[in-house]
Amino acid sequence: MKTRNILFSAVLLLTLHSCVVMSPKKYKALVAERDSLSMRSNALFDTVAMLRADTMRLHREIREAQGANESLKGTYNALNDKYNSLNNNYNASSSKVTALSSDLKKREARLKEVEDALKKRDEATNALRDKLQKALLGFQANGLSVDIRNGKVYVSLTDKLLFPSGSIVIDARGKQALAQLAAVLNKEADINIAVEGHTDDKKVINLGQIKDNWDLSVLRSTSVCRYLTEVEKIDPHRLTATGKSQYQPIDPGTTADALSKNRRIEIILSPKLDELYNLIKQ
Known part of the structure; x- marks a missing residue:
């Protein structure tokens, strides 16, 4: 403010010095002009100060904005890095889901094939049981039974239906039962x-070469297999003979009734499962 007053005083002195004679009117006009210029100068200085303050504020706001x-x-x-990571994970997961879905469809198709094969096996097993029950109906009162266990047909014949006591030679009644059985099996090549x-747990006594x-x-068991192959002409490649003793x-x-049940021949019939095994191994 002091600088501005000195400036205007200097301007006024110069003006007065250049004029030798000045009328009161001119003098008043000059003073009025001086006051007007002083006011405008003050206003300009205020404006400059305000602009400087605004400039500083704007610089501060710019710095703050730049920081933000x-x-x-x-x-x-x-966030972009996280998005890219998530997107990569999503793509990997999506690929895995697609692969798993494809694998699941293949497994479901295989399961359907296996289930169909098992259904065919069960249908064949039930049909075979029914045929055997009809064919062997006349022997069921003499210790013969036909049932299904674990997907296989079991024809169980007590020893009294097949053999004389302590013998391995099939008697006439046993041959009739085996002949009826073979008539069905020769039509079922698969x-x-x-x-x-099987025997009871009584020790073998005085049976010559039969030790136990x-x-x-x-x-x-081998006597029955020999009769079925040599007399009834069943393909020997289809048969297996085993002895389980008393165990x-x-x-x-x-x-006596319990021991009689345990002395038996069991003929176990199972459909060939090559197709099913091949499905399972795939």
Whole structure:
């Protein structure tokens, strides 16, 4: 403010010095002009001060905005990196889901094939049981039974239906039962046949070359296989003979009836499962 007053005083002195004679009117006009210029000068200085303050404020706001922008840029970059990571994870997961879906469809198709094969096996097994029950109906009162266990048909014949006591030679009644059985099996070429011999737990006594129940169970099993192949002409490639001795009883009792049940020949019939095994191995 002091600088401005000195400036205007200098201007006024110069003006007065250049004029030798000045009328009061001119003098008043000059003073009025001086005051007007002083006011306008003050206004200009105020404006300049205000503009400087605004400039400083704007610089501060610009710096703050730049700082905020840098912060936002950092946040954006972090979010963009996270987005890219999530997008990569999504793409990987999507690819995995697609692969798993494809694999699931293949597995479901295979499962359907296996289920269909099992259904066919069960249908064939039930049909075979029904045929055998009809064919062997006349022997069921003499110790023969036909049932299904674990997807296989079991034809169980007590030893009294097949063999004289302590013998491995099939008697006439036993041959009739086996002949009826063979008539069905010769028409069912896709059936595998396992013949198992079973005994009770009584020791073998005075049976010549038959030393024990192992021998007795095996020799009775092979006698049945020999009759089925040599007399009834069943393909021997379909048969397996085994002896279980006394170790798989169906009745743990010690009565005569329990022992009689345990002395038996079991003919186990199972459909060939090559198709099913091939499906499972795929």
